[in-house]
Amino acid sequence: MSWEKEIDELRQRERLAEAMGGAEKVARQHSRGKLDARARIAGLVDAGSFREVGKIAGKGSYDADGELTGLAPSNLIFGKATIEGRPVVASADDFTVRGGAADAAIRRKFEQCEAMAHTLKIPLIRMIDGTGGGGSVKTLEMIGATYVPAVPGWSDVIANLETVPVVALSLGPTAGLGAARVVASHYSVMVKGLSQLFAAGPAVVEAIGEKLDKEGGDKESLGGSVIHTRNGVVDEEVGSEYEAFARARRFLSYLPSCVGQFAARTPCSDPADRREEALISTVPRDSRQAYSMRKVLDAVFDQGSVFEMGRMWGRAVITAFARLDGWPVAVLASDPSFLGGSWEARTSEKAERFIKLADQFRLPVVHLVDNPGFMIGSAAEAAGTIRYGVQAMNAIYKATVPLCSVVVRKAYGIAGSAMSNADKFQYRFAWPSGDWGSLPIEGGIEVAYKAEIEAAEDPAAHLAAIRERLNKVRSPFRTAEIFGIEDIIDPRDTRPLLCEFAGLAWKGLGVS
Numbered sequence: 001m002s003w004e005k006e007i008d009e010l011r012q013r014e015r016l017a018e019a020m021g022g023a024e025k026v027a028r029q030h031s032r033g034k035l036d037a038r039a040r041i042a043g044l045v046d047a048g049s050f051r052e053v054g055k056i057a058g059k060g061s062y063d064a065d066g067e068l069t070g071l072a073p074s075n076l077i078f079g080k081a082t083i084e085g086r087p088v089v090a091s092a093d094d095f096t097v098r099g100g101a102a103d104a105a106i107r108r109k110f111e112q113c114e115a116m117a118h119t120l121k122i123p124l125i126r127m128i129d130g131t132g133g134g135g136s137v138k139t140l141e142m143i144g145a146t147y148v149p150a151v152p153g154w155s156d157v158i159a160n161l162e163t164v165p166v167v168a169l170s171l172g173p174t175a176g177l178g179a180a181r182v183v184a185s186h187y188s189v190m191v192k193g194l195s196q197l198f199a200a201g202p203a204v205v206e207a208i209g210e211k212l213d214k215e216g217g218d219k220e221s222l223g224g225s226v227i228h229t230r231n232g233v234v235d236e237e238v239g240s241e242y243e244a245f246a247r248a249r250r251f252l253s254y255l256p257s258c259v260g261q262f263a264a265r266t267p268c269s270d271p272a273d274r275r276e277e278a279l280i281s282t283v284p285r286d287s288r289q290a291y292s293m294r295k296v297l298d299a300v301f302d303q304g305s306v307f308e309m310g311r312m313w314g315r316a317v318i319t320a321f322a323r324l325d326g327w328p329v330a331v332l333a334s335d336p337s338f339l340g341g342s343w344e345a346r347t348s349e350k351a352e353r354f355i356k357l358a359d360q361f362r363l364p365v366v367h368l369v370d371n372p373g374f375m376i377g378s379a380a381e382a383a384g385t386i387r388y389g390v391q392a393m394n395a396i397y398k399a400t401v402p403l404c405s406v407v408v409r410k411a412y413g414i415a416g417s418a419m420s421n422a423d424k425f426q427y428r429f430a431w432p433s434g435d436w437g438s439l440p441i442e443g444g445i446e447v448a449y450k451a452e453i454e455a456a457e458d459p460a461a462h463l464a465a466i467r468e469r470l471n472k473v474r475s476p477f478r479t480a481e482i483f484g485i486e487d488i489i490d491p492r493d494t495r496p497l498l499c500e501f502a503g504l505a506w507k508g509l510g511v512s
Contacts, residue, residue, distance in 0.1 A: 009068065013056040016071035021096030029096050033194060034172060035241050037077050037092035040127050044245040045081035045090050052079040053116070054109050074106045075130070078113040080122075083249050086257060089117045092127040095172055101130060107152055108470040118163040121258035125248055128171035128181050149179065157184050165255045165361070167248045170195040170234065171241055173219055182234065186357055187251045187309060189236040189244045190225035194325060197234065198223035232313040232346060250307055254321035254328045255361050262362060262511050266325035270302045272499035279491035283409050283433040293318060296368065296408065297333060300495040302326065314350030316341050316375075321363070324502035326497075330358035334370035336409070343415045344375035346389035351418075352395040359399040364479035364505035366498060367405040367420060373413035386414075393418035402505035403427065406494060407485070411436040427501060429489045436475040436485075 020026055020036060029036050035043065040205045041050055058073035075097035081090045091113050117124035160166050161184060168185035173196045182188050182197055190197065198205075202218040213221035220226070223297040229237040238244050256263045282291055297306050301322035308320040315338040320331040332351060334341040344350070358365050374380070396403075396418050405419040407430040416436060420426060447464055456462035472478075479485045489497060506512075 010056070012068065013060075013071055017055050017058065019074040020073065020094050020465065021075075021098075025096040031480070034095070034129070036096060037094040037127070037129070039089050040092045040171065040241065040245075041077065041079075041081070043242055044125060044248065045083055045088070046129070049082040050079055050090060050127050051081070052077065053112070053500060054078070054106075057109055057181065074109050074452055075101070076106070076109050076113065077119050078109070078116075080116075081486070083123075083252060086252070087120070088252070089113065089120075089122060089124045090127075091125065093130040093178070095129040096361045099130065101113045102145075109152035111156060111268045112157045114153055114160060118159045118164075118258075121164060121261075123165040123167070123252055123255070123257060124160055125169070125252075126181055126185070127169045128174050128178050129170075130174060130178040132302040149261075157181070161186070162259070162360075164258045165252055167251060169241075169244045169248060170197055171244070172196075173201070175199070179223075187236075187248070188234045189238055189247050190228060190234050191241055192237050192239055192243055193220070194241070195225055196220060196223045197228055232310070232349060235310045237312065238246060251309070252418045253320075254363070259360060259362075262506075262509065263328045265326045265328070265511075266323065266505070267511065268302055268323065270325075273323040273496045275492040275495065276300070277492060279494060282491065283431065285433075287409070288434060290340070292337065293333050293335050293368065293370065293408075297322065297331065300498055301329075301331070306331070310350055310354075313346040315339075316343055316347040317351050319350060319354040322366075324366075325499040327499075327502040327506050328363055329502055329505075330354065330363040330365045332365060333368035333411075334408070340349065341370045341410065342372050342375040343385070343389055343392070343418075344380055345385045345388040348374075348385065348392040352388070352392040355392070355395040355399055359395075359401050362401055362509060364401050364502060364509070365399065365403040366501070369405055369407045369411050369416070369419045370409040371416050371419070372410045374415045389415055389418070397421045397423070402501070402508055404429075404498065404501040404505070406498075407431065407434045407436065409433045409435055426486055428486050429494070429497060430476055430480075430485045430487070431491045431494075432476060432488055433491075434479075434485065435474065436473065436476075436479070443464050 018038065020038065025038050052159055054074065056071070058071050060068055061070035063069050075094040076091060077094055078089060078091035081088055090306055108451055117227060166185040167190040168182045170182045170188065172194065175198050179197045179199060196219040202222055205222060206212060218491040225234065227235040228234040236247055238247060279296070279299055282296060284291060291476045297318070297320065301324060305323035306320050307322065308318060310319050316335055318331070318333040318335050322329055322331050332354060355365065374385050393414065403420050404427045407428070408421070410416070411419060420428065452457045453463050476485060480488050
């Protein structure tokens with residue numbers, strides 16, 4: 001006696017599950033330029049590594065004799081896989097089954113997917129393509145009652161954010177709970193023209209009286225990637241689903257599998273003692289001129305290792321992962337080409353979030369500083385800049401991972417002081433272009449010397465004389481004399497010194 005009959009039924013159920021919402025709905029998904037859920041998982045993970053959990057879960061159809069005639073599978077597919085050989089939990093919403101709506105899902109499957117990640121301490125990738133949490137209004141009539149809103153299993157979502165790296169790829173229209181699942185991540189990506197994200201969709205918004213821009217598509221105008229990658233809701237905008245998969249894989253390569261473990265060092269062929277000649281002339285002598293901080297990053301970190309996230313929002317600061325002699329580090333760098341590098345509310349919020357991420361996953365931080373201070377003016381005050389700025393500063397002071405700051409040019413005021421925790425050992429260097437203080441001399445002379453200038457026979461000449469005198473005092477070498485800055489370095493020595501820092505920092509974390 002054998003169990004071949006039952007195995008045959010199992011294989012039949014698996015085939016039905018693999019058909020997803022049926023050939024017609026799968027074809028409709030593809031006609032919209034979208035991959036189906038199973039193709040997405042195959043495109044994300046290492047070939048042949050996916051082992052599905054709960055494949056045959058769904059709603060079966062039976063004839064009068066109780067024989068299976070069909071199966072509507074759950075619209076969440078998940079399981080264990082590997083990315084670059086490391087275990088992950090990979091999941092994908094299946095839009096071909098009831099548009100990915102949660103009322104067509106199996107609640108326990110969602111809960112088990114989330115719980116698997118933090119229980120086994122492996123990263124989670126969500127590929128989200130669904131209409132939301134509660135289904136349509138018709139659901140109420142089917143149930144015969146309404147319900148008090150709740151999200152069963154959300155505690156597992158929170159546990160994952162505290163335990164393992166979480167990546168969310170928004171791969172279609174995502175509203176309500178779908179949108180919340182995108183945001184509840186450490187790294188999120190939208191595909192331009194394919195992904196939209198909103199608390200409620202266009203029909204609901206128009207029902208309350210708001211008119212949407214139809215010309216560009218009401219979904220795009222309400223919640224397209226152009227909106228959400230510039231307001232900080234989502235980190236990245238890419239051109240295709242396959243590019244989203246590649247970004248997810250690369251993001252995870254810089255992080256450990258869970259909190260309490262350490263990220264991996266990779267082989268490095270880029271010499272740690274490499275000195276880039278161009279760095280000696282990177283910073284213009286005219287402090288009003290900008291330069292490319294991204295070129296500085298490319299010059300000092302391992303070649304090809306810089307991975308920026310959140311490029312389109314909070315643009316006065318660059319947040320990125322990179323490597324130094326193979327060691328992974330988190331990078332915070334001013335961008336003088338946007339607002340002169342001044343921190344406004346969005347920039348401060350971005351810096352705070354990134355520092356907390358680096359500290360959570362135990363990545364040493366390199367901070368390249370060119371910060372003229374917090375953004376000033378009525379718009380900055382209305383945006384609450386000082387509150388967000390202080391929260392960013394608090395995050396830097398509370399961080400427990402090693403931090404090395406390099407003052408490339410400006411460091412002024414409270415924002416400038418947020419380069420590192422001044423109450424700890426300052427692992428810090430400055431370039432000869434360093435320029436710092438409580439406020440820039442250019443904006444403070446007229447205030448501090450107002451009476452003296454007004455009383456002078458030639459106010460303009462007197463102002464120029466004061467400026468020349470103070471410019472000598474502001475020399476970074478004067479600060480180094482009183483040990484106000486630890487070391488002034490040749491910019492070409494930046495990479496060797498940062499590689500030395502990375503090795504010491506990781507040794508201090510307990511990794512050799």
